[in-house]
Amino acid sequence: MSHALSQRGAALAALLLASTALASAETVLHRGNAGEPQTLDQAHVSIDIEGYVISDLYEGLVVYGPDGKVIPGAAESWTISDDKTTYRFKLRDNAKWSDGSPVTAEDFVFSYRRFEDPKEAAGYANLFYPVKNAEAINTGAMAVDQLGVKAVDAKTLEITLERPTPYLLELLAHYAVAPVNKASVEKNGKDFVKPGLMVSNGAFMLTENIANDHITVVKNPNYWDAANVKLDKVIFYPTEDQAAAARRFEAGELDVNYGFPSEQTDYLKQKLGADQIRIAPQLSTYYYAFDTRHEPFNDVRVRKALAMAIDREFLAREIYKGAQIPFYGTVPPGIPNYGEPEKSDYADLDQLDREDKAKELLKEAGYGEGGKPLKIDIRYNTNSNHEKVATAMAGNWKALGAAVTLTNLDVKSHYAYLNDGGSFDVARASWGADYADAENFLALDISTNKTFNYGHWKNEKYDALMAQSYTEMDPAKRSALLHEAERIVLSEEPITTLMVSASSWLVSNKVKGWQENGVNKHLSKFLSKE
Structure with missing residues (x-):
């Protein structure tokens, strides 16, 4: 009798151990990214495959939601003046950098000034020209501290424009104007983009960047909405060879891939099912x-x-x-x-x-x-x-x-x-x-x-x-x-x-939360995986 009980006890212990292992297993999204980013410095990016990584690491005042519409990001709310030339953003009280320090309005002032500073030579600097004095600063005609952004207090940022700009919020959602951590940039210079040195404020943190192999980001425990981030890790692969990427997707090695050979569209639909082939106008x-x-x-x-x-x-x-x-x-x-x-x-x-x-x-x-x-x-x-x-x-x-x-x-x-x-x-x-x-x-x-x-x-x-x-x-x-x-x-x-x-993507049925949208934005923070 005691022997039978011990057997049952062992079986129960094994079951509990297996359940615990399942509960603690990492949820990893393997994401094919169509190529190797030139950089992870937002001031020097120019293409979307860089943007997909940066948008997981950093969060601007606003972000693109799953449906491609702008929603609050690091800012929880904003007001607009009657003449449409002054925007005042209220940052989230619990918005933090990955090192635990608070995200402040001064961080955005520093980041935006850096972006327009002609010494930085940001390729996308013209994106910010609707902001007061941005063009004059970027062309060397005015001092950088004259940019129309100011910290009203630690959690209030004011942006003044040259003229009403109906697309300002979409502009502020762009990955090129995501904030950088002032302390890290000043301490580490150009090396601030490296794993172990990068301090980010998005849903994920950078842990690996192996050239021409993969980039790994892991869930940021200090992110203000960490409780709702379902993925523990995202690994980006530079899948420039689309045919090879499609085979990796078919084998289950990739959960998502940006692009596939167009001549294989019908074959892939038959092989994988039309619901895993995502094509959307943009x-x-x-x-x-x-x-x-x-x-x-x-x-x-x-x-x-x-x-x-x-x-x-x-x-x-x-x-x-x-x-x-x-x-x-x-x-x-x-x-x-x-x-x-x-x-x-x-x-x-x-x-x-x-x-x-x-x-x-x-x-x-x-x-x-x-x-x-x-x-x-x-x-x-x-x-x-x-x-x-x-x-x-x-x-x-x-x-x-x-x-x-x-x-x-x-x-x-x-x-x-x-x-x-x-x-x-x-x-x-x-x-x-x-x-x-x-x-x-x-x-x-x-x-x-x-x-x-x-x-x-x-x-x-x-x-x-x-x-x-x-x-x-x-x-x-x-x-x-x-x-x-x-x-x-x-x-x-x-x-x-x-x-x-x-836009053309391969998206596994295991991935939930994916929505096609005209701006082709797909933040990993909105995705989950079965």
Whole structure:
């Protein structure tokens, strides 16, 4: 009898031990991130794969919720002055940094000043230009302490604007203006981004950053909403090879992956189930920039001819299988205060007519049959879909008599080269809306935008129209100015937009809380895993 009891007792102990082990098991999200971030310093980021990591580590005054709408973040509430030029934010009393120190209004003042300081040379500095004196400071005309941000008290931040800015909250949700920890930055300098030195205020903390392998973030116990964060750890992988990433997802090694080979869409739906294939329209463009600093791409006729010859319908239909839409404008559709985008004057021609007109333009410019040889190098970031697009474009241009070569770099190196002003012929890029306003797309081509005007195009009338739009308070008149600016871009073709994008993700059924949204923001703090 005692032997039987002891057996039952042992079984009960084993069951309790197993239950305890299950209860204490870590919940880890394995997240494919489409490439290697250049940096985790928010002042020097430029692409979304950096933003996904930074948005898990840091929290701005406001953040994007699961549905893509702006919700309170480090600030629990805010008020707006009657003239819409002063915002006062109340920070959460329990908002803390990962080292346990309080998040204060002074932290945001320090961070925003650092962001606009010309010595810092933040690539996204123009994002903050609606703030009082930001542009003057960033261009060296005014001292950094004149920025229109001030700490009213430890938990109250006031932001004063140059002009009413209806998209200010979306701007403040951007990962580039997430706060940094003043003490850590001043103590560690550029090393503040390293594991063990980084002090962050978001739902997670950085513990590992192994180049070209993985980035690990773990739950921040000092985060104000830690009780509602369901994940213990998120591991980001630089899954630049989409086909390999899809296989890893299929094998259960990845729970989420950003992107997949478009030609595998139907196969993946059949193999994995359509509910794990997430494709959603977004305010995003897929475009190519021409380097207008050298011949022949400083000739609008050459740029126009090359843009005209690209078979956008083929790219969208055959390469992206409908996950992208052919496009002939600059500003994507779906921006409420802008209306219908403009479109190129060749948009309604069939492809053969476009090719004929393109040949005429090239001949007029002195290229093509009997003219100077036309040599073009297409640069793109390594990705099977981008390679197919570049190859198809090369075919279109070879039909015009051009000799075309292809050059590819990993995503980090590709954008670093463009951001730093490297010379090229034609280069692939994409742009996802930082906020739902046409200005966010048109500002890319302002001549003073040294970071994102990759082709260094300059048009004084265009610059003047954009400058005027920043001071025009009448929404209809402002929209008209922006439409006129878009027409100039389309006539000059410093960039040529090929498609408007859809976001594409692989999301395991084990992952809960995922929602498609137009801004393609997916913070890990809102996700859980079975």
